[in-house]
Structure formats: structure tokens, C-alpha cells
Amino acid sequence: MMVSNTVLVITLLLSIFLIDRSSESYTTFHDAVTGTAIKYPQNWLKNPRGLGITPGSNIVVFDSPNIDSHNDYVSEFSVGIENAPPGFTLNGYMKEFITLLQHWGRNFQLVHTDANSTLAGSRAYILVFTLITPHDKHEYGIISGTRIGSKVYSIVSQTDVSQYSNYLPTILNMINSFHLVN
Secondary structure, eight states: OHHHHHHHHHHHHHHHHHOOTTSSOEEEEEETTTTEEEEEETTSEEEEOOOSSSTTEEEEEEEOSOBOTTSOBSEEEEEEEEEOOTTOOHHHHHHHHHHHHHHHSEEEEEEEEEEEEEETTEEEEEEEEEEEOTTSOEEEEEEEEEEETTEEEEEEEEEEGGGHHHHHHHHHHHHHHOEEOO
16 A cells, blocks of 8 residues: 555656646636636636635635536535634644544545645645545545635645546646636
């Protein structure tokens, strides 16, 4: 299992540099209220969700064009924002996400953690994991987040394990395109 995890992490890191950006056409989502912008594939469904300052408030959710046999999207990608809690640290926030995921899904497997990553040009945390959701979907997930000012911005990607390698370049393009617009 250690070799498999190491190969996955190396593949993930190499993919960041070797992404083929020519295979999909992207458009930009910009939310004027939060000042966030992100590129997403034109054929994905964009679902702006409620804004607010409650924990985990989604700014937008993007759903892949493909669905599985349960009529669920093969890949879902969301951008969220919330007020930074008192005593916020990237490492502490990452550990809270891990605890939440361990209780939410079954067979949680942590593949990679890093509290020295970057998102939108700021220091960030990143989690890569697998789990089985309460709806019995076996998923690969990537969660990345950063604090900018008094806000915490989080990106959550959930993809069917069987399709993860197909969607990984798109997911990494989307994560890397996330930024704040003044």
C-alpha cells in the first residue's frame, strides 16, 4: 500500500506540471461578491450556491458532464468560503477536515497531506484521500484551502475512484486557476 500511495503522490505532483490544457475548452466563473474567480470546462454544469458566512458556504459547485449508474455526477468540484475561526491554523484546519471525513465516510484512507502547499498565491493545505460515501460511492477526494485576510477559501473535489485518473488533469487545472480578483 505504501508503494501505491507513493506512486499516486508522484503522479499527482507530476500532473501539475504536465497537464495537457489543449484537450478541453475552459471558461471563467467570477463571483463579484466574494472576489473569487476560477476556470472550469465549458461542458461542466455550473451551480452557483448560496453565499454567506456560515461554515462551508459554497460559492459555486461544478458537476462533470458524465453521470454514473446511480444518476450521480462522476466528479464534483466546489469552491467555498467562510470566516476564519478563532485560533485558525492551516495544520489545525486540515486535521479538522481529516476528523470530519473519518466520521462522514467509511474506509477513509489518507493518501497525502501537506500544510505547505499554495492556493491563490497563498500558503495552503492539501488533502488527498479515498473513502466510501454514505451513499456507497467509492471516491477519491482532494481538498485544498487557504486563509486570505479574515476568510478561509476551500476547494473540494470528489470523483469516482474508477474515473479519477481521467478527471485529475481537469481537477488540477481548476485548482491551479483559482484566484481572487480585487
